[in-house]
Amino acid sequence: MFSALARPAGAALRRSFSTSAQNNAKVAVLGASGGIGQPLALLLKNSPLVSRLTLYDIAHTPGVAADLSHIETRATVKGYLGPEQLPDCLKGCDVVVIPAGVPRKPGMTRDDLFNTNASIVATLTAACAQHCPEAMICVISNPVNSTIPIATEVFKKHGAYNPNKIFGVTTLDIVRANTFIAELKGLDPARVNVPVIGGHAGKTIIPLISQCTPKVDLPQDQLTAVTGRIQEAGTEVVKAKAGAGSATLSMAYAGARFVFSLVDAMNGKEGVVECSFVKSQEADCAYFSTPLLLGKKGIEKNLGIGKISPFEEKMIAEAIPELKASIKKGEEFVKNMK
Numbered sequence: 001m002f003s004a005l006a007r008p009a010g011a012a013l014r015r016s017f018s019t020s021a022q023n024n025a026k027v028a029v030l031g032a033s034g035g036i037g038q039p040l041a042l043l044l045k046n047s048p049l050v051s052r053l054t055l056y057d058i059a060h061t062p063g064v065a066a067d068l069s070h071i072e073t074r075a076t077v078k079g080y081l082g083p084e085q086l087p088d089c090l091k092g093c094d095v096v097v098i099p100a101g102v103p104r105k106p107g108m109t110r111d112d113l114f115n116t117n118a119s120i121v122a123t124l125t126a127a128c129a130q131h132c133p134e135a136m137i138c139v140i141s142n143p144v145n146s147t148i149p150i151a152t153e154v155f156k157k158h159g160a161y162n163p164n165k166i167f168g169v170t171t172l173d174i175v176r177a178n179t180f181i182a183e184l185k186g187l188d189p190a191r192v193n194v195p196v197i198g199g200h201a202g203k204t205i206i207p208l209i210s211q212c213t214p215k216v217d218l219p220q221d222q223l224t225a226v227t228g229r230i231q232e233a234g235t236e237v238v239k240a241k242a243g244a245g246s247a248t249l250s251m252a253y254a255g256a257r258f259v260f261s262l263v264d265a266m267n268g269k270e271g272v273v274e275c276s277f278v279k280s281q282e283a284d285c286a287y288f289s290t291p292l293l294l295g296k297k298g299i300e301k302n303l304g305i306g307k308i309s310p311f312e313e314k315m316i317a318e319a320i321p322e323l324k325a326s327i328k329k330g331e332e333f334v335k336n337m338k
């Protein structure tokens with residue numbers, strides 16, 4: 001069944017779902033009872049790359065963990081409920097994935113989530129800095145353009161900061177771009193790869209369709225339309241769910257894809273590349289998403305923006321002011337924390 005999820009080398013899902021991979025990743029999901037957390041935990045439990053899955057939330061983790069623990073795969077599963085159990089959930093972890101926080105409702109921007117999610121991400125990453133300072137931290141909680149600066153500043157405060165290990169998960173933008181371009185051109189989506197750079201909100205989401213493999217030619221009107229659809233794809237789901245939340249299932253898939261790539265690279269697989277919103281020197285702002293070569297210790301090499309079209313160049317220039325403002329907002333939040 002999972003062969004249908006297989007992607008070509010680089011995306012790494014095929015190996016993750018195969019039964020021959022021998023791995024022992026200890027992965028924690030924080031916000032594990034939520035719309036993203038539950039299907040993400042299911043995909044992680046289904047992977048032979050994972051040997052221990054620890055699930056934290058402020059609600060329902062005993063039930064989610066009991067349910068998942070009956071699945072006939074090797075990963076052990078344990079639930080942790082409430083802040084006093086968070087340290088035990090994190091101890092010994094290699095990778096921590098954070099989808100904790102509130103999602104959007106129709107009419108909301110990701111930035112509207114800041115007031116609630118900033119403190120959740122700050123609290124959870126502070127616990128990571130204390131209890132698993134060496135782990136890879138993958139933040140899904142929005143607004144990613146601010147929550148990654150928050151995670152960074154929190155790790156700095158605890159003297160545990162490593163820029164190669166803190167990732168804003170933007171994989172869903174790549175997944176959507178691959179799907180939409182494949183639909184347009186009649187291609188197999190599993191064979192399409194569109195890098196998406198910048199950030200993870202509206203016009204800061206910059207698909208590099210000029211770098212798509214296989215190469216695709218689109219007239220400017222189609223290029224503008226599909227770019228807009230990729231940028232607003234999250235809102236498409238929020239509207240369709242009509243108040244019941246934002247993307248959860250596709251996000252769980254994307255989160256799992258990112259974690260499997262990271263774990264593959266940590267296990268020594270070569271040539272694993274994923275885009276992610278990270279501390280960066282590739283653009284005129286302190287954080288930016290670009291393709292990253294992953295390795296045993298997280299980011300091995302930032303592959304940068306590469307050759308782009310004038311249309312894409314313009315999008316980057318237009319995204320920078322918003323990115324800078326979101327980054328500053330995150331940094332100031334931590335500065336003003338008691």
Ligand SMILES: NC(=O)c1ccc[n+]([C@@H]2O[C@H](COP(=O)([O-])OP(=O)(O)OC[C@H]3O[C@@H](n4cnc5c(N)ncnc54)[C@H](O)[C@@H]3O)[C@@H](O)[C@H]2O)c1
Binds near residue numbers: 032124144173248
């Ligand atoms: N990066 C992306 O591409 C992307 C895509 C979709 C959604 N998101 C974001 O992911 C987040 C989660 O979305 P969802 O649909 O799963 O929401 P949800 O409300 O279904 O689940 C969130 C979970 O977080 C838990 N939670 C709240 N406060 C917590 C805390 N202090 N500690 C631990 N857990 C806590 C809740 O109990 C709940 O189980 C939102 O911020 C959403 O905007 C990101």
